[in-house]
Amino acid sequence: MNCQYILQYLHKHRIHISTPMAKQIKIKDIARMAGVSAGTVDRILHNRGNVSASSRAAVEKVLAEVDYKYNIHASAISLRKEYKIDIVIPTALGGEYWGAVQNGFEHALHEYRDISIDCRFHYYNQFDVYSCRSAYSELKGSEPDAVIIGPTFVEETIVLCRGLEEKNIPYIFVDSRIEGTSPLTTYTTDQYACGCILGRLLGSLTPKESGIAIFGAKRIGNRKANNSLERKKGFLDYFSSSGDKRSVKEASYSVLNPDDNEEEVMTFLKENPDIKGIAVLNSRGYIIADLLKAKGIRNIIVVSFDLTGNNRRCLEDGSISALLCQRPELQGFNAIKSTINHLLYKQDEPQVNHLMPIDILMKENLPFYRELFEI
Amino acid sequence: MNCQYILQYLHKHRIHISTPMAKQIKIKDIARMAGVSAGTVDRILHNRGNVSASSRAAVEKVLAEVDYKYNIHASAISLRKEYKIDIVIPTALGGEYWGAVQNGFEHALHEYRDISIDCRFHYYNQFDVYSCRSAYSELKGSEPDAVIIGPTFVEETIVLCRGLEEKNIPYIFVDSRIEGTSPLTTYTTDQYACGCILGRLLGSLTPKESGIAIFGAKRIGNRKANNSLERKKGFLDYFSSSGDKRSVKEASYSVLNPDDNEEEVMTFLKENPDIKGIAVLNSRGYIIADLLKAKGIRNIIVVSFDLTGNNRRCLEDGSISALLCQRPELQGFNAIKSTINHLLYKQDEPQVNHLMPIDILMKENLPFYRELFEI
DNA sequence: CTGTTAGCGCATTCAC
DNA sequence: GTGAATGCGCTAACAG
Numbered sequence: 001m002n003c004q005y006i007l008q009y010l011h012k013h014r015i016h017i018s019t020p021m022a023k024q025i026k027i028k029d030i031a032r033m034a035g036v037s038a039g040t041v042d043r044i045l046h047n048r049g050n051v052s053a054s055s056r057a058a059v060e061k062v063l064a065e066v067d068y069k070y071n072i073h074a075s076a077i078s079l080r081k082e083y084k085i086d087i088v089i090p091t092a093l094g095g096e097y098w099g100a101v102q103n104g105f106e107h108a109l110h111e112y113r114d115i116s117i118d119c120r121f122h123y124y125n126q127f128d129v130y131s132c133r134s135a136y137s138e139l140k141g142s143e144p145d146a147v148i149i150g151p152t153f154v155e156e157t158i159v160l161c162r163g164l165e166e167k168n169i170p171y172i173f174v175d176s177r178i179e180g181t182s183p184l185t186t187y188t189t190d191q192y193a194c195g196c197i198l199g200r201l202l203g204s205l206t207p208k209e210s211g212i213a214i215f216g217a218k219r220i221g222n223r224k225a226n227n228s229l230e231r232k233k234g235f236l237d238y239f240s241s242s243g244d245k246r247s248v249k250e251a252s253y254s255v256l257n258p259d260d261n262e263e264e265v266m267t268f269l270k271e272n273p274d275i276k277g278i279a280v281l282n283s284r285g286y287i288i289a290d291l292l293k294a295k296g297i298r299n300i301i302v303v304s305f306d307l308t309g310n311n312r313r314c315l316e317d318g319s320i321s322a323l324l325c326q327r328p329e330l331q332g333f334n335a336i337k338s339t340i341n342h343l344l345y346k347q348d349e350p351q352v353n354h355l356m357p358i359d360i361l362m363k364e365n366l367p368f369y370r371e372l373f374e375i
Numbered sequence: 376m377n378c379q380y381i382l383q384y385l386h387k388h389r390i391h392i393s394t395p396m397a398k399q400i401k402i403k404d405i406a407r408m409a410g411v412s413a414g415t416v417d418r419i420l421h422n423r424g425n426v427s428a429s430s431r432a433a434v435e436k437v438l439a440e441v442d443y444k445y446n447i448h449a450s451a452i453s454l455r456k457e458y459k460i461d462i463v464i465p466t467a468l469g470g471e472y473w474g475a476v477q478n479g480f481e482h483a484l485h486e487y488r489d490i491s492i493d494c495r496f497h498y499y500n501q502f503d504v505y506s507c508r509s510a511y512s513e514l515k516g517s518e519p520d521a522v523i524i525g526p527t528f529v530e531e532t533i534v535l536c537r538g539l540e541e542k543n544i545p546y547i548f549v550d551s552r553i554e555g556t557s558p559l560t561t562y563t564t565d566q567y568a569c570g571c572i573l574g575r576l577l578g579s580l581t582p583k584e585s586g587i588a589i590f591g592a593k594r595i596g597n598r599k600a601n602n603s604l605e606r607k608k609g610f611l612d613y614f615s616s617s618g619d620k621r622s623v624k625e626a627s628y629s630v631l632n633p634d635d636n637e638e639e640v641m642t643f644l645k646e647n648p649d650i651k652g653i654a655v656l657n658s659r660g661y662i663i664a665d666l667l668k669a670k671g672i673r674n675i676i677v678v679s680f681d682l683t684g685n686n687r688r689c690l691e692d693g694s695i696s697a698l699l700c701q702r703p704e705l706q707g708f709n710a711i712k713s714t715i716n717h718l719l720y721k722q723d724e725p726q727v728n729h730l731m732p733i734d735i736l737m738k739e740n741l742p743f744y745r746e747l748f749e750i
Numbered sequence: 751c752t753g754t755t756a757g758c759g760c761a762t763t764c765a766c
Numbered sequence: 767g768t769g770a771a772t773g774c775g776c777t778a779a780c781a782g
Contacts, residue, residue, distance in 0.1 A: 024488070026775060037753045042777065050751055071489045073448035074775035077758045114399070114446045114759095190743065197739045358740045364572045365733045368565065401759060412769040417761065425767055449759035452774045489775095 025066050033066075034058040045070070076344070082116040083343050085336075086142055088135050089150035089174070090126035095309030097283040097328060098126075101150060101174055104332020111333075112340055120144075126152045127256050129221030136160045146339045147171040151178050152225045172339060174331045176226045177353060185338050186353045187331040191227050194324050194358055195234020195281075198303055201322050201360070202277045203244045205301045210276035212239075213249045213268075217282050220256070228281045231305075235279060249275065255284050265291055269300075277301045286310035289319035307361060307369055315366055325359040325369070400441050408441075409433040420445070451719070457491040458718050460711075461517055463510050464525030464549070465501035470684030472658040472703060473501075476525060476549055479707020487715055495519070501527045502631050504596030511535045521714045522546040526553050527600045547714060549706045551601045552728060560713050561728045562706040566602050569699055569733055570609020570656075573678055576697050576735070577652045578619045580676045585651035587614075588624045588643070592657050595631070603656045606680075610654060624650065630659050640666055644675075652676045661685035664694035682736060682744055690741055700734040700744070 027045075031038045036055050043051050044059050087105065092098030109119060120142070124135035132153050139147065139160065147164060149171055151157040161181040164171050173186040202212060214235060216228050239246050251268045253261045265288070269275060278300055280288050285304020292300055303322045304311060314320040334354065341347040361369060402420075406413045411430050418426050419434050462480065467473030484494060495517070499510035507528050514522065514535070522539060524546055526532040536556040539546050548561040577587060589610060591603050614621050626643045628636045640663070644650060653675055655663050660679020667675055678697045679686060689695040709729065716722040736744060 027777095028775080038776085039753060039755095039778085040751085043752090046777085048778090052751060055752080069488065071452065071775055073451040073489050074758090075777080076448040077446065077452065077760090078775075078777045080758065080777090113444065114448050193739075193743065200739050355743055357734070357743045357745075359732070360735045360737070360740055362735070364575050365568075365735055368568065368730055368732045370732075402761095403759080406769095413760085414762085414769060415767080418768090421761080423762095427767060430767080446759050449774090450761080452758095452776090453760045453762080455761090455774065 024071070025068050027068075027070070030059065030062050030066065030068060034062045072345070076115055079344065080116065082118055083146075083340075084118045084120070084142075084144040085146050085148065085339060086120050086122065086139055086144040087148045087150075088122045088124065088139065089148075090152060091123040097306045097308055098150065100307075100328035101332040104329035104334075105148075105336055107329065108333045108336035108340075112336070115340060115344065117340070124152075125220075126225070127217060127219045129153050129156065129219065129223045131220075132156055139163075143167070144169060145343055146184075148174060148335050148339065149183075150174050151176050152227075153223055154178055154226050157181070157226075170339075170342060172335050174335045175326075175328070178226060183352070184342060185335075185349055187334050187356065188353070189326040189356045189358050191230035192234040192237075194305070194326070195231035195236075196238040197234075197358060197360070198231065198279050198305075198324055199235045199238030199242075201324075202279050202301065202303050203239070203242070203246070205303070205321055206277035208244070209246075211247045211249065211272055211274035212277045212279070213251055213272065213275050215278055215280045215288055216250070216252050217284060218252050218254045218256075225282070231281045235281070247274070253284075253287060255287065258287060261287065261291060262295075266295065269297075275300065277303070280304040283308050283311065285320050285323070286314045289314040293317075293319050307366075312366065315361065315363055318363065321362070323361040325361055327356045327359070331356060399446070400443050402443075402445070405434065405437050405441065405443060409437045447720070451490055454719065455491065457493055458521075458715075459493045459495070459517075459519040460521050460523065460714060461495050461497065461514055461519040462523045462525075463497045463499065463514065464523075465527060466498040472681045472683055473525065475682075475703035476707040479704035479709075480523075480711055482704065483708045483711035483715075487711070490715060490719065492715070499527075500595075501600070502592060502594045504528050504531065504594065504598045506595075507531055514538075518542070519544060520718055521559070523549060523710050523714065524558075525549050526551050527602075528598055529553055529601050532556070532601075545714075545717060547710050549710045550701075550703070553601060558727070559717060560710075560724055562709050562731065563728070564701040564731045564733050566605035567609040567612075569680070569701070570606035570611075571613040572609075572733060572735075573606065573654050573680075573699055574610045574613030575617075576699075577654050577676065577678050578614070578617070578621070580678070580696055581652035583619070584621075586622045586624065586647055586649035587652045587654070588626055588647065588650050590653055590655045590663055591625070591627050592659060593627050593629045593631075600657070606656045610656070622649070628659075628662060630662065633662060636662065636666060637670075641670065644672070650675065652678070655679040658683050658686065660695050660698070661689045664689040668692075668694050682741075687741065690736065690738055693738065696737070698736040700736055702731045702734070706731060 027038050027041050031041045034041065035058060040051060040055050041059055043049070044056055089101060090098045092102060109117060122135045122138050125131035133156055136156055147169060149157065151173060157178045158180055161171060165182065170184040173183045173188065175188055176191070177186045177188050206212065214232060219225065236248060239248055249272050253265060276299065278288055280302065283304065283306035285302055289302045292302065302320045304320055305324050307323060307325045311320060311323055315323060338349055402413050402416050406416045409416065410433060415426060415430050416434055418424070419431055464476060465473045467477060484492060497510045497513050500506035508531055511531055522544060524532065526548060532553045533555055536546060540557065545559040548558045548563065550563055552561045552563050581587065589607060594600065611623060614623055624647050628640060651674065653663055655677065658679065658681035660677055664677045667677070677695045679695055680699050682698060682700050686695060686698055690698060713724055
């Protein structure tokens with residue numbers, strides 16, 4: 001009769017046992033058991049060399065038997081090293097997508113405030129590839145212990161990562177994953193799947209046979225963002241593989257110069273009068289929704305990404321019908337957390353690519369998603 | 376020109392400044408500045424008395440000027456007190472709703488393993504009010520530092536809480552909030568809103584004019600669960616207040632004796648042939664979905680609560696169309712976390728009732744919600 | 751190579 | 767009332 005059966009039996013018969021925490025074993029205990037000093041145990045635990053084969057064998061024998069977990073608090077106070085982290089992400093004002101990621105960073109830095117971390121932020125304009133290049137080049141001289149990157153442009157990021165790899169500096173991605181790099185971990189959502197789900201939502205919200213459009217943002221330097229590319233692929237594949245055959249048109253709009261949009265978008269809609277649904281492939285759905293409202297157009301369904309302040313407003317007033325959200329605060333929080341675990345405790349998550357849940361927000365469940373961090 | 380303008384300016388022009396962490400101030404620093412010893416500062420910080428008015432004034436003057444935050448790690452290792460927490464929740468097997476809450480507890484206990492916590496679990500059968508009473512009575516003799524309660528039955532819980540209040544023992548609710556009690560904090564979702572959203576979902580998934588049913592679980596002692604009552608209210612209010620007028624019938628089924636359901640449910644459906652949608656007001660939607668499948672009934676939409684193993688299976692095979700989920704792991708995790716913050720650091724959250732987001736799960740976004748804890 | 755030792759910041763005890 | 771002294775568990779530098 002093994003443990004599992006016992007547990008099942010206890011559960012079935014509603015029997016419960018109180019489980020007093022096992023007394024934590026300490027370095028001194030191990031030293032005593034192995035017949036060496038605490039210093040030697042510490043050297044072995046941290047792979048700092050200068051240990052004889054016999055001592056190592058004795059200690060490792062003990063380690064194999066007992067379940068030693070060092071005390072994080074004791075470790076943290078005696079470990080006084082200051083760590084340097086560089087963070088490169090797009091600029092954001094409060095309430096925008098990257099502002100939420102930034103909140104997550106700050107939340108984590110606060111939670112780990114008793115660990116000395118010198119965190120330097122470098123911002124770039126996500127709609128301008130040149131701005132990204134210049135932010136990346138700021139990292140050249142820096143010798144941080146780790147780098148957290150919120151990437152937008154593929155080639156530039158690959159170059160940056162090559163450089164970091166040469167210098168043996170670990171890096172972590174948030175929001176998007178770039179193929180052909182080797183990050184320590186990644187926090188993102190499956191952007192291809194996001195595209196599929198968006199297709200599914202828009203398909204079910206609009207009448208069959210109606211036309212559909214996808215809108216992407218114009219970027220200076222005429223380069224596509226990694227996420228948008230993936231999402232578009234998923235979106236198109238959904239419609240080509242499902243029974244739901246639609247005409248899907250593509251258009252673009254400007255975030256930096258919103259005044260230009262009116263004419264361009266209206267012309268596009270006039271040329272494609274069958275369009276009843278628009279998918280905005282980034283977090284700026286409100287720009288299109290506001291434009292449609294201003295023009296008195298009420299019969300076009302808009303879906304988009306991320307719970308920004310403006311998107312929240314549009315979801316409330318019905319001009320956006322659904323949003324897909326990807327827990328940006330949690331991504332930021334976890335990026336810092338796993339960086340710390342890596343640097344201080346050499347603990348790496350087994351799972352390299354952490355896929356966040358894709359939350360579907362509609363008017364009804366919106367009130368319960370606060371911008372505030374849910375932890 | 377105040378700080379806000381500067382920040383906006385910096386943002387607008389994509390200028391960033393690295394913000395080195397301000398050097399943390401320590402007890403010794405305060406002591407030196409106030410011209411007293413560290414011991415005295417500590418006595419004041421912890422309200423342990425034996426301080427002269429003059430010393431107190433000097434120290435408080437300094438404290439008002441500097442932003443002192445004690446080092447959590449140093450505090451944790453020198454504070455060797457063992458805390459005792461009692462937890463009373465419904466029994467669950469792995470993959471069930473309360474199993475996820477339990478996972479959250481265990482996750483938190485692991486994360487805070489370096490703080491001595493003696494955690495005793497007491498389980499009861501949520502479908503049997505007598506079992507709940509006996510679990511509650513187990514707490515009688517115990518003198519814990521805090522109690523975490525997953526309540527199901529209203530009156531019994533009120534009695535328990537009265538007793539705890541008399542003994543000045545703080546308590547925390549997970550999953551459900553009981554009116555007329557004074558918990559330290561509560562982690563739950565707005566169950567009334569859940570009912571409304573469920574109504575909205577079921578309404579949009581079924582043809583207009585079709586009938587709808589709500590299913591509740593039978594409980595030994597014939598007592599309703601708090602959550603189901605709230606959800607039912609929200610569900611009914613949605614249909615009476617929205618334009619969507621439907622006939623809503625009520626029925627019940629048994630979780631403990633599933634064999635009894637077949638006849639009863641089939642009779643109910645035969646008597647109400649217009650029913651095209653069923654809302655199961657607890658986490659056992661799979662029981663109804665599996666029954667319908669077994670009977671070859673495919674034209675009735677089922678919606679329910681919570682991502683249990685069985686509900687996941689039914690969502691995948693399409694026999695359940697949507698689930699509302701309430702982050703049970705996070706609730707469990709946070710319950711422990713805020714208990715620790717209260718006991719060790721006397722830090723109480725300003726917000727007493729933490730409302731979790733209500734996640735809408737459909738077949739498409741299901742793959743990205745792992746049972747595993749997302750942290 | 752190895753044992754000893756001196757902190758880390760805080761909480762608490764114990765003389766004065 | 768108060769300051770000094772001790773210890774929590776771990777790390778790292780230092781003698782030997």
